[in-house]
Amino acid sequence: MSLCLADGYCLDTLGPFFGTQNDASITNHITKTKNALMEWCEPGDIMIVDRGFRDIVEAFSDLGYEPKMPIYLPKGQKQHTTNEANEARLVTKVRWTVESYHARLKKWRFFSDRIENQLLPKLQDCVRIVSATLNWLRGSIIKDHNTNHMDRLATLMTDRLAKHNYLVTLVEQGKLSTKQRWKKINEIDFDFPEMELEDLRQLFFGSYQIKQSQTYAEEHLDVNGDFAIQVSKETDEIIRCAIQSRHSNSTRYYAWIQFSLTGDPITSWYCQCKSGARTVGACAHEATIIWFLSYARHHDFQYSNGRRRIQQSIEKILSDEDEPDDSNEFSAT
Known part of the structure; x- marks a missing residue:
């Protein structure tokens, strides 16, 4: 799991976590690193978390942060309300830098393929080394800090929140x-x-x-x-x-x-x-x-x-079906 800033700069990576570890155990591991979090963050900072980590929301709140997570669709409800869908869009708009960082990480062939079990003890070190390398050589995801454009975009999105x-x-x-x-x-x-x-x-x-x-x-x-x-x-x-x-x-x-x-x-x-x-x-x-x-x-x-080739194949099949079958023709003498 990665801890990233809003511009995509990776602060640290936690894990690896085994498939048997649930949300609660991962949350417990994060709270153990609260000393490092307190050095990087201040009370009231907004924490964008993935939808799969509901227990982390409570843990971050206890640490004095303001967690934000896309809203789950309640059981029996087929569609989010306008307010719920809008709030979720604000979260995903900020979270895309984390997804982009993970895409960068998986461009390394070692992380994009299956990792053998014997390499698991060294996996954390490998991930942290590559993360540090990406920060050093490639920098943050958002490099054009055009504050006027970002402020204007944020204003437009917040204005849309109240639109009927x-x-x-x-x-x-x-x-x-x-x-x-x-x-x-x-x-x-x-x-x-x-x-x-x-x-x-x-x-x-x-x-x-x-x-x-x-x-x-x-x-x-x-x-x-x-x-x-x-x-x-x-x-x-x-x-x-x-x-x-x-x-x-x-x-x-x-x-x-x-x-x-x-x-x-x-x-x-x-x-x-x-x-x-x-x-x-x-x-x-x-x-x-x-x-x-x-x-x-x-x-x-x-x-x-790809779609054009499929279309051409279908057209060829249809044209072949329309052609007369000469095999049944015969001449009488």
Whole structure:
């Protein structure tokens, strides 16, 4: 387990911990290192912890720190509330530097492959040596300390916390759920605001969802290269689309997007997935629709090489099935 600063600089690594050690035993080990923590940190410092370490939250609180962890979805609840999803997004926005640090660590072949049991006694020393080397030679993850940009981004995210999700209310009231209220976009003169990548990064507060959007889009385009998108009959500024879950083939979510051609391009969004009600950024399903309609289709969107090969194979199979079978033909004399 790694202890990292917000910019990705690694302070120390703890462990290794065996698979039989639970959250409580790991927490007990951390509290034993509280003297080192007190040298590095001050009371009231915010500690970002992973969702799997619930007992650590209480331990850090006892030490005088302020722990933050993504919220668990309560049993029987299918979706986080807007406030819960927003708070979780604030945590993951800060925690990405830790994930990036671990990605750096695993670029060393020794840590990316299976480690033999006889090397376990030396594993901690190896990890700490590599961590120190990364700190020395590569430095922190965030090197461009543009405080103005970071302050502006933090202000935008905190402002979004209090924003009411208008589409959630409409869906809960049943005003956007019936089939009779929708029509296909190819049946009308449909227009959607065009946006640049930088605009999308500001809207989603990062590029993670944008990177996922191409894969999602490829999976949901029809034979003509279009999304099966519907527009509300009551207003042309609300659309919806069914997106397949990447975790379950039997699950799909409806995502709603409200846009404007005169004011802010994207005014509201909502999805039925676990984090789809948030207003701080957007889930991957919502981001895919916005990315494709506002950017990809205006910039000659192309399938990836792997997807293109699959498509060509399917087209070849279909064309072979359409060809007449000459083996049954014969001539009579």
